[in-house]
Amino acid sequence: MSVNLSKGQKISLDKEAGGALSQVTMGLGWDSVKSKGFLGFGSKSADIDLDASCLLFDEANKPVDTVWFRQLKSRDGSVVHSGDNRTGAGDGDDEQVTVNLQQVPANVKSIVFTVNSFTGQSFAQVQNAYCRLLNAKDGKEVARFDLSVQGSHSAQIMAKLYRHNGEWKMHAIGENGTGRTFDELLPQVAQHL
Template sequence: MAINLQKGQRISLEKSNGAKLQSVCVGINWGAIEKKALFGLSKTKEAVDLDASCALYNEQKQVLEVIYFGNLHSKNYAVKHSGDDRTGDVGGDDGLDNEVITIDFSGLDANVSYVAFVLNSFKGQDFGTIPFASIRIYEGTPSRVTEVFAKYDIAHESAFSGHVSMVMGVFYKKNGEWKFNAIGEPTKDKKLQETVNTVTQNYL
């Protein structure tokens, strides 16, 4: 598999040895915003609440389920969310993902044809104001990264400045095989529901 896909690239999830990739994680790591206090006496930290979410669609591009901080797993537990992180790393980058969504392709309902991942800034904090915010989509589990195949740096890529939502990527089923489309594009949306609607209209 290709590592660090560029935006718009598509790959098959079949591994080089012919085996099919089963478990994929989408991990988000970000930091709290550092603010200078009055008169430069000290610095304060402003909590940052980014939310990773996942929408499942059928072949007709109808939303079946949305997994997010208020609904931490799909009905059959094939998709799981690690839980809501409302602050980000306050003490600097610890290198660990603050939120992780895990998907087990073998456990997905047969009528699921698209799995879309989106990111929203819950309090409307501009991606460009966050000191660091990275996304990685990888084979493995939350505690074991086997191979990373897409990475985005939304805090330092100018395209994300001025935005509070984005589409990370879409897994889609074609001829019974799962493939991945690395999207990595900001949207003009403010809320999760709006972002899901944008995915439905433009990215499936």
């Protein structure tokens, strides 16, 4: 059974999954808000390109690697991005980042997931946005975090996976930010490391 996370909540991945997790997938999904046409006819929605990024940090909180639409795999191969979805069209996850927890290098202390509106629209134009963590082996949802709080922000720090006493934990951050790419969020991300 999946846990619906609230902002700031922390969970043990193994405990929530009912056993040791070796691979997890962070899924990101969204839809664009439909605008009403003349007299309610011809409603349409603008394409919104949200981008999931995954930032790997070491013990000194320095960036080690980044996985995003311009680099779909970490240099060590432990993190893989599904590719860029530029519209949010369709059901289910629009972008996914899979992390092989057993292959993440020992010097990586935390992995932060962010989402940015590459096209620059604010989240006021986004609906049904979420991130969810899946057991990559069986596809079962472990945790879900609703990102649909609409507003003037164009980015969000979604969640952090981190090592604590030999196990992986997850922290639902859910903090709004601004920026078309993850690098504009780095000063804000640093406050959560």
